[in-house]
Amino acid sequence: MHINICSLNSGSNANCYYVGNENEAVLIDTGLSCRETEKRMTGLGLSMDTVKAIFISHEHSDHVTGLAAISKKYQLPVYITEATLGNCKVPVDENLVQYFQQTKPVNIGNLKITSFKKNHDAADAHSFMISGYGINIGVITDIGFACKKVIKYFGQCHAAFLESNYCDTMLANGNYPYYLQERISSDVGHLSNAQAVELFKHYRSEHLQLLILSHLSKNNNKPELVENLFTPYAGATKIIVASRYEASPIYRIEGNPVLTLRKQKQVKNENQLSLF
Numbered sequence: 701m702h703i704n705i706c707s708l709n710s711g712s713n714a715n716c717y718y719v720g721n722e723n724e725a726v727l728i729d730t731g732l733s734c735r736e737t738e739k740r741m742t743g744l745g746l747s748m749d750t751v752k753a754i755f756i757s758h759e760h761s762d763h764v765t766g767l768a769a770i771s772k773k774y775q776l777p778v779y780i781t782e783a784t785l786g787n788c789k790v791p792v793d794e795n796l797v798q799y800f801q802q803t804k805p806v807n808i809g810n811l812k813i814t815s816f817k818k819n820h821d822a823a824d825a826h827s828f829m830i831s832g833y834g835i836n837i838g839v840i841t842d843i844g845f846a847c848k849k850v851i852k853y854f855g856q857c858h859a860a861f862l863e864s865n866y867c868d869t870m871l872a873n874g875n876y877p878y879y880l881q882e883r884i885s886s887d888v889g890h891l892s893n894a895q896a897v898e899l900f901k902h903y904r905s906e907h908l909q910l911l912i913l914s915h916l917s918k919n920n921n922k923p924e925l926v927e928n929l930f931t932p933y934a935g936a937t938k939i940i941v942a943s944r945y946e947a948s949p950i951y952r953i954e955g956n957p958v959l960t961l962r963k964q965k966q967v968k969n970e971n972q973l974s975l976f
Contacts, residue, residue: 703953819845838859839860
């Protein structure tokens with residue numbers, strides 16, 4: 701048995717991650733519009749019929765823009781915390797809302813989704829571990845630093861979406877005002893390239909097959925910089941940098957090496973709102 705994963709989009713313009721098997725799947729965050737989510741999934745040969753639930757990490761717009769439309773159109777349960785729902789101001793149908801509690805697993809068919817709190821400037825932010833068939837997939841983005849919980853769950857992953865948001869030098873020498881630089885680099889901001897690579901070097905599991913570096917800043921990072929930073933330490937782990945403009949291929953995670961199943965053709969969508 702295996703689990704398929706892909707990034708439908710990753711960045712401060714929109715975040716949406718797909719994790720599933722042949723029968724059921726979940727979306728982690730819905731930062732893309734309903735139409736764009738459908739378009740990208742169709743381009744990959746994925747069907748919305750397999751999606752059985754949505755999990756929301758926190759209320760920032762790049763994670764919830766498509767939530768109301770997607771959940772309503774497909775009548776998908778929305779797993780969210782009460783504080784996050786109250787702060788995101790998204791009109792989710794009451795009958796679709798399911799509150800989750802950190803570290804208490806939610807079963808979606810053969811998938812088990814476990815949430816754990818993260819350090820980010822949101823009301824009640826969480827990261828997720830999606831498990832099934834002895835495989836663990838981490839979705840660990842929008843974190844200020846790698847706390848003990850991040851280290852614990854990351855160390856169990858067979859594949860992970862891990863934030864590598866900014867280059868310290870680019871942020872310090874860029875045109876962001878000082879208060880915004882401080883916010884991004886704070887313990888409730890985002891994970892830097894240097895912090896992410898240290899986590900990877902020292903705490904990854906020997907079973908980590910795939911690392912998808914995620915949520916890269918448009919202005920304070922470069923995909924080639926991130927790839928060059930991680931590749932020397934990759935070993936047997938496949939390194940991918942998620943795009944803020946297009947979906948990634950689908951990756952099949954199992955006991956064998958990672959398989960790339962399909963990649964769709966995409967063009968940049970410059971109309972997506974960029975926060976950082």
